[in-house]
């Protein structure tokens with residue numbers, strides 16, 4: 597393997613198995629019951645328009661989000677890319693938070709492929725206010741980039757899984773629409789916000805022209821995200837899905853896992869939120885650890901005052917089969933359906949010992 601490869605490294609041979617995987621909510625494995633549902637799935641040819649299971653998933657997602665239409669895609673990143681390609685022209689400007697996934701975690705796609713520029717707004721916990729948005733509106737002159745899209749992450753990932761309130765969302769989307777912009781929600785963890793806030797998804801996303809949900813983030817599916825919007829938006833988005841190679845064939849086998857997740861793995865997100873709170877309470881007792889009370893399933897904590905680095909902590913924990921991630925200089929622990937309440941006390945004491953050693 598040449599040293600300039602961007603491919604992910606394989607785990608070293610003989611590495612101890614990971615028992616408590618808090619690295620990401622993408623680290624779940626499909627359960628036997630989900631695999632059963634996949635085995636029973638009726639299938640056709642998705643890009644030919646005749647896979648009944650993909651249609652069923654899309655119908656359910658359109659109903660859940662209160663939109664006219666939906667489209668099944670392999671990943672959340674492809675949802676963001678296709679939504680931006682559909683809403684914007686090259687040279688347009690997208691307004692988003694400065695910590696957003698489209699700015700930091702999509703490999704520079706928007707410079708490389710969509711040709712938009714992204715204005716990153718500041719604000720605590722991955723969020724900004726209606727006043728911040730008003731202050732970002734540019735005069736419409738031939739000198740300024742045409743502002744075209746407001747993009748919001750619900751929940752805000754780097755913001756610690758924080759939830760934008762429904763009132764703020766509605767004010768923000770009203771401002772954007774007054775300016776003639778479109779509105780797009782990166783809803784990778786939308787259902788975490790809906791379950792925690794007790795607000796139906798269709799209300800939460802009412803002000804958004806497009807929204808997507810990731811089925812690999814805490815919902816347990818092996819693949820898939822669904823992008824929703826108007827008939828016209830989804831009709832236009834299909835051209836980009838086809839161009840990018842995101843059109844599938846026997847997609848029903850994967851769509852069945854997503855339908856299973858909608859039926860069985862949404863309400864239980866509340867367990868992940870309770871486990872996140874328990875973990876944060878435990879971590880708050882450790883000297884030198886600074887942790888925020890989590891809104892949802894992501895727990896970010898700062899260990900600078902302990903004198904240990906994030907990679908040092910990760911390495912010590914990994915030897916005990918516990919995996920956490922480092923993001924933006926902090927440690928991130930993600931709660932999901934393969935992490936049980938019984939694993940929390942062990943995790944807290946392992947972190948306490950690792951930081952004291």
Ligand SMILES: *Cc1c(COP(=O)(O)O)cnc(C)c1O
Nearest residue numbers: 671672673697749753782784810
């Ligand atoms: C994970 C994530 C994405 C990308 O989703 P993939 O399915 O990994 O491509 C986009 N936005 C946010 C906020 C995410 O957390």
